Amino acid sequence: MTPMVVxxxxxxxxxxxxxxxxxxxDATLAGPADVAWIGFANYLEHDAGEWYGVLADPQWWHxxxxxxxxxxxxxxxETMLGLAIALALNTPFRGRGLVRAAxxxxxxxxxVVSAKLWAWMLNDEFGILNHVLLGLGVISAPIAWVANPDLxxxxxxxxxxxxxxxxxVLLILAGLQMLPQDCYEAAxxxxxxxxxxxxxVTLPLLWPALAVAVAFRALDALRIFDLVYVLTANSTSxxxxxxxxxxxxxxFQDIGYxxxxxxxxxxxIGLAAIAYLRLVRxxxxxxx
Amino acid sequence: MTxxxxxxxxxxAAFLGAILVFALFPLxxxxxxxxxxxxxxxxxxxxxxxxxxxxxxGILAGAFLRNILNSALVSAAVVxxxxxxxxxxxxxxxxIRFRGRAAVLFGILAISMFPQIAVLAGMFExxxxxxxxxxxxxxxxxxxxxxxxxxxxxxxxFMHAIPVELEEAAALDxxxxxxxxxxIFVPLLQPALAATGLLVFIAAWNEFLFALxxxxxxxxxxxxxxxxLLSGSSAFELPWGSIMAAAVLVTAPIxxxxxxxxxxxxxxxxxxAIKQ
Numbered sequence: 314m315t316p317m318v319v320x321x322x323x324x325x326x327x328x329x330x331x332x333x334x335x336x337x338x339d340a341t342l343a344g345p346a347d348v349a350w351i352g353f354a355n356y357l358e359h360d361a362g363e364w365y366g367v368l369a370d371p372q373w374w375h376x377x378x379x380x381x382x383x384x385x386x387x388x389x390x391e392t393m394l395g396l397a398i399a400l401a402l403n404t405p406f407r408g409r410g411l412v413r414a415a416x417x418x419x420x421x422x423x424x425v426v427s428a429k430l431w432a433w434m435l436n437d438e439f440g441i442l443n444h445v446l447l448g449l450g451v452i453s454a455p456i457a458w459v460a461n462p463d464l465x466x467x468x469x470x471x472x473x474x475x476x477x478x479x480x481x482v483l484l485i486l487a488g489l490q491m492l493p494q495d496c497y498e499a500a501x502x503x504x505x506x507x508x509x510x511x512x513x514v515t516l517p518l519l520w521p522a523l524a525v526a527v528a529f530r531a532l533d534a535l536r537i538f539d540l541v542y543v544l545t546a547n548s549t550s551x552x553x554x555x556x557x558x559x560x561x562x563x564x565f566q567d568i569g570y571x572x573x574x575x576x577x578x579x580x581x582i583g584l585a586a587i588a589y590l591r592l593v594r595x596x597x598x599x600x601x
Numbered sequence: 602m603t604x605x606x607x608x609x610x611x612x613x614a615a616f617l618g619a620i621l622v623f624a625l626f627p628l629x630x631x632x633x634x635x636x637x638x639x640x641x642x643x644x645x646x647x648x649x650x651x652x653x654x655x656x657x658x659g660i661l662a663g664a665f666l667r668n669i670l671n672s673a674l675v676s677a678a679v680v681x682x683x684x685x686x687x688x689x690x691x692x693x694x695x696x697i698r699f700r701g702r703a704a705v706l707f708g709i710l711a712i713s714m715f716p717q718i719a720v721l722a723g724m725f726e727x728x729x730x731x732x733x734x735x736x737x738x739x740x741x742x743x744x745x746x747x748x749x750x751x752x753x754x755x756x757x758x759f760m761h762a763i764p765v766e767l768e769e770a771a772a773l774d775x776x777x778x779x780x781x782x783x784x785i786f787v788p789l790l791q792p793a794l795a796a797t798g799l800l801v802f803i804a805a806w807n808e809f810l811f812a813l814x815x816x817x818x819x820x821x822x823x824x825x826x827x828x829x830l831l832s833g834s835s836a837f838e839l840p841w842g843s844i845m846a847a848a849v850l851v852t853a854p855i856x857x858x859x860x861x862x863x864x865x866x867x868x869x870x871x872x873x874a875i876k877q
């Protein structure tokens with residue numbers, strides 16, 4: 314059985330190792346098999362008074378900014394919304410199973426499909442959102458939600474919140490159902506207000522489950538590709554680091570340079586994960 | 602019931618209503634769009650006045666049926682292979698003591714968190730050197746590296762919960778490790794296998810980045826790529842009716858699966874995220 318584990322490690326580790334190696338070469342998609350080692354030139358190089366490489370590309374840094382804004386805002390919104398919905402679904406009421414099933418639907422829809430659904434609803438000419446907002450008199454002219462560079466990242470975040478809040482709801486709901494009931498009994502007997510119960514009892518007890526859910530979502534959000542790619546194509550205003558890396562790799566056929574970008578994506582996410590683990594563990598008084 | 606209680610109940614009902622509309626409206630609207638005649642799409646309606654099957658007929662006359670078949674083939678193959686390999690790996694992880702097991706477990710979890718883009722170049726190279734480019738084999742092979750770590754991790758978690766005495770008794774009776782795995786673990790792990798299989802199926806059915814990069818022709822495209830690349834006579838005139846028809850066709854089975862096996866999915870996700 315141990316060979317199985319080794320095979321697993323090799324199957325997943327080999328492509329990553331190759332990507333890192335290629336990032337130090339001048340490989341191209343169409344190019345010959347013999348590639349030359351060029352050191353860190355794909356990352357950063359000083360030549361004739363100019364800086365070259367991924368780290369000197371303003372487009373890369375713009376993608377980093379987009380990705381961080383996207384991850385922080387979408388995961389933040391999903392956590393708050395997920396918490397509110399999970400709390401509502403945790404109280405018994407008729408038809409709860411039905412609502413819970415309905416909440417699961419956006420999560421099951423393929424990302425590409427949800428991107429298309431929203432692209433259609435957000436369409437500037439025929440989209441139902443503009444139609445409704447115009448009808449209500451909220452806006453006086455149709456808004457190009459996806460095409461306008463100032464709004465596009467917001468649109469991407471909104472669609473992601475729609476699609477991924479169910480995941481948060483599921484994880485938080487499971488956390489809620491594992492909480493000991495006697496604390497709530499005691500709080501009820503003492504007549505503590507619901508808000509206080511939430512802040513003083515639920516939130517601290519829920520913290521470990523919440524921290525894990527946020528970690529999973531954040532790692533997922535940082536590597537976002539399909540939603541951005543399908544909703545806004547290779548538009549620079551929303552480009553994430555994964556979209557940037559793939560554009561270099563495949564569209565521009567620059568395997569070396571693209572691999573450098575891919576490796577940086579890997580490092581960025583790895584560092585974010587380590588930083589988050591440290592941050593969560595350093596909270597005093599709580600055990601994860 | 603006091604007025605305040607009534608108010609509170611109404612607010613709660615309104616919140617639930619908002620959740621339902623928020624969750625379901627986009628899919629509902631995709632459906633109504635898919636049955637609205639092309640000529641009336643410029644005028645958004647909540648209820649279509651006239652119904653048509655033109656978009657469905659149009660989409661099914663093209664390569665889309667082939668794309669659906671591809672997706673089904675790839676997803677089914679990935680589920681079967683993943684479960685078979687993951688069962689063996691999980692057995693090793695949960696039962697056999699070896700040096701560095703904790704490190705291997707952590708490594709597997711880390712691997713399942715890899716950004717896909719980080720392995721894209723290396724995987725592309727592998728796929729080409731195996732001669733798999735633009736074939737379904739490329740997708741099955743590359744998806745396995747995505748699903749195996751996750752599946753092995755989840756199954757190992759479930760296997761941990763099974764008492765060791767069962768296998769020990771079987772081993773005393775002379776059962777080989779393989780028959781222990783097949784006769785004892787597989788029946789006991791059925792719920793876990795169902796949960797993992799479902800999550801793997803959904804992951805394979807929805808995957809986009811590898812499918813976009815490793816296939817080129819209509820014959821080997823899977824559904825997500827086909828939908829993403831669906832375009833009309835000009836770049837400015839997207840066939841929204843057809844896109845929505847395709848969206849409904851692809852989403853219906855997966856949503857049905859998710860709703861039918863809701864409980865399994867939740868337990869699988871939790872095993873992957875919370876336990877251990």
